[in-house]
Structures are given as structure tokens and as C-alpha cells.
Amino acid sequence: MASASTEKSSKCTQLPADIQQVKDTLSEVVHPLSRPAINVIPDHVLVLTGTKSKKQLSRKKRAVKKKALTRQNRIDMGFYSLPTKSLKYADMLALHNLWQGYMKEHLGLDAMERVPDVADPQYDGFSKLLVKADLHGAKVLVTRSKCPSLVGISGIVVIDTKNTLKILGEDDKLRTVPKSECIFVIELGNLELTVVGKHLTIRPAERSVKKMKNFMDLDL
Incomplete structure (x- = not known):
């Protein structure tokens, strides 16, 4: 034991x-x-x-995704507001010059700056490209509107939103013009391009990739 x-x-x-x-x-x-x-x-x-x-x-480490700023965050940070008292028309001319180069490339204009005629088969495609263009820096003129007081407003577009254009005039005053109520003439070198405002009632970033359908008839 x-x-x-x-x-x-x-x-x-x-x-x-x-x-x-x-x-x-x-x-x-x-x-x-x-x-x-x-x-x-x-x-x-x-x-x-x-x-x-x-x-x-x-088990793998999950990559930490950086949260993108929401639209409300950008609004709160002042991305869509401008110092109206310090804006000068002369300062925006440099932006307009850049915009002209962008537009000529976007529309595929030749040295003669000729655009397709209404009867031209390329006219529909050209019109859709024009509507898709970003208007920040464009010189525009309101030629027709349901609101008579808006007719004649002209200047350089400094903000292009979904429903409005904020236009800085030669008198250094910033004016907000509703798109759907107006017809605009866009100055591009020696050309004057007419655009119906209600065809532009989409945010620029979305408008540039949106598939455009046949345009609506004018009712102004």
C-alpha cells in the first residue's frame, strides 16, 4: 500500500x-x-x-470607414453660404474665364464656336450636354420669367443649387433667381445659348450624370 x-x-x-x-x-x-x-x-x-x-x-481587422460629411454638415459648416458684402464682380471674372475653357471642352466646340442648328441631327445631343453643364462661373441673363421683376437680372453665377441660381451682378450685389420661373441666356464667347430654367432643376453633381429625356415644351 x-x-x-x-x-x-x-x-x-x-x-x-x-x-x-x-x-x-x-x-x-x-x-x-x-x-x-x-x-x-x-x-x-x-x-x-x-x-x-x-x-x-x-478573422481580419475591419477597415474603419471615414464618415463622409452629410449635406446638413456642409450647410452647418457654411459651404453653401457666401460673404455677400465682400463679393466683387471683378474677382469673379477669373472664375468666368476658367468656366469658358471648361464649357468649350464640355460642348466640343471648334475654333469657330459653331453650334448645331435646330434641324441638325446633333442638336439634341448638344442640348443635353448644355443642360448637364456646371454653371458656376457662367455669365447669364434672365430674358423671360413668370415674375417680371426678375427679367433683366444678369451677372456671374457663383452658386448653382437645385432650384436657384445665385448671380453676382456688375453692381456687386448677389441676387437669388429661381430656375423654374425663368429662361436664361448664357454668354459663351461670341455665342448666346438659351436654356429653360426648369430643365436645370437638379443639383449640378446629379445633373452631370443624369440621363436626360426629351425636353419639355416652353410655357413661359
Whole structure:
């Protein structure tokens, strides 16, 4: 009986190789006086020495997506407001010059600046390109409107929104003109291009990619 109990106790005191390795490693970094108190818990050793599961290995760090500014955030930050008192028509002429280069390339105008005639098969495609154009920097003139007080307003477009054009006149005054109520003439070099305002009632970014249908009849 004594030999059996001795053999049993020796088996209990004998530690597995991995646990003994952990205990030896800890003994090297612990103060000599504290080494007898080292107690290695096998359950904890399994966490330290166990291999990762397939689920853990396949788990990837998710890329943190940067949140884009919402339209309300841009409004709150003042992206759609202008310092009306400090705007000068002369300062906007540089923007207009840039816009002219953009428009000639966008419309595919040649050196003679000729546009297709109404009877020309290319007229419909040209008209759709004109409506899709960004008007920031364009020189415009209101020629017809349901509101008589808007007729004659002219200047450079400084903001093109969904429903309005904000036009800076030569008198340095900023005026807001509703698109759907007016017909505009756009000056492009020696050309005068007429555009119906209600065909422009889409935000510029959306208008540039929108598939345009046949234009509506005039009712002004």
C-alpha cells in the first residue's frame, strides 16, 4: 500500500512538459525569495500555449470607414453660404474665364464656336450636354420669367443649387433667381445659348450624370 501511495504522489507532483516550461520561465524573472510561491494553473497555460482556432486565424481587422460629411454638415459648416458684402464682380471674372475653357471642352466646340442648328441631327445631343453643364462661373441673363421683376437680372453665377441660381451682378450685389420661373441666356464667347430654367432643376453633381429625356415644351 505504501509503495502504491508513493507512486501516486509522484505522479501528482510530476508536471507536464509545457507547464514545467512555463514555470521555469517564470522562475527566471521572479525574485528568488518569491519563486517557491509560483503556482502555475494548467487552465491558464492552455490559453498561453494553445494554438489559435481557424475562426481566429480567419478573422481580419475591419477597415474603419471615414464618415463622409452629410449635406446638413456642409450647410452647418457654411459651404453653401457666401460673404455677400465682400463679393466683387471683378474677382469673379477669373472664375468666368476658367468656366469658358471648361464649357468649350464640355460642348466640343471648334475654333469657330459653331453650334448645331435646330434641324441638325446633333442638336439634341448638344442640348443635353448644355443642360448637364456646371454653371458656376457662367455669365447669364434672365430674358423671360413668370415674375417680371426678375427679367433683366444678369451677372456671374457663383452658386448653382437645385432650384436657384445665385448671380453676382456688375453692381456687386448677389441676387437669388429661381430656375423654374425663368429662361436664361448664357454668354459663351461670341455665342448666346438659351436654356429653360426648369430643365436645370437638379443639383449640378446629379445633373452631370443624369440621363436626360426629351425636353419639355416652353410655357413661359
